[in-house]
Amino acid sequence: MDISNYLYLSVILFTIGALGVLIRRNAIVIFMCIELMLNASNLALVTFSRINGNLDGQVASFFTMVVAACEVVVGLAIIVTIYRSRRSASVDDASLLKN
């Protein structure tokens, strides 16, 4: 098996995450798909680190994890705030500005 297979796996997972953001309507599931995309890019970074023989890719992956954690905290707080006022976690129901 070639090491580049990890990169292709990362591409597949990233694509599935992007597709999930496009077709799911539950804000929490959309959030999980964003996490999936971040995880897929982390896998690519770790693989690059192995290919190039230095740890810079792993450091970048580490920073991605920290940013992902921040993003989850703020994003879930927004979802809870929307849920409090609209009683729904669906992105279709947050359409007050439409029309």
Place this chain on the structure above:
Amino acid sequence: MLHTAFHLGLTVGRTATPEAVQFWILAPLAVIAALGILVVKKAVHSALLMAWVMVTLAIFYIAQDALFLGIVQIVVYTGAVMMLFLFILMLVGVDSSESFVENLKGQRVPAIIAALGLGGLIASLVGRATVAGPAVGLTAANADGNVQGLAKLLFTQYVWAFEVVSALLITAALGAMVLAHSQKVRSPFAQRDLSIARFRKSSLGDAAGLPASGVYARHNAVDVPALLPDGSPAPTSVSQTLRARGDIISSSSFALESIEEQED
């Protein structure tokens, strides 16, 4: 050239056979789980599949000599982030399964086509990439240990990014607190307010409180309505929640067959 059968173009170097076996077992499972996130109805099931994908990725990190990241992946992602997701799911309602009715008409098919296009684009980019030589591997970089190597980079070359990230973490924590804070519009009902409200109602029927459950029904559980003097059940004696759920046991099921049974 037999090994080229399984990859699409980019050749960087071969892995050991055990790692290949591990990859071909776990990678399809990860992809299936990721696809499952898209199709399952309940958000809780999505969260469980997501946790599985994250654990699989942690195994891949460890297999690729990124021991620290593998452990952090399990501790931070599977441990903290997924728990946070599950907490929010419990807050929002576990059974909030979404409807698959399309609000935007005909949006799903273009979305799938766009995602396939994106995947094909990135995959072809990876396939056409060239690397300077065969994969170096991390044996030399990890000579002092993976954690030591990462720490050396973090606290020398990347120390500025590290400090900025700490500011980001504090801002995110503060932002979450501000967003989650809700101002009380009015003071909550105390016992005194409830008592006044009972006496201000049009009838004084329940001014002394609602009847207790199970009275005269030969059974004193909370889901058995009390019996009124004429033998009919009193619906107000059972909690409103149980009434809404329909979890009420009819008091007639405990009724005596006849007066003789009572005398026994």
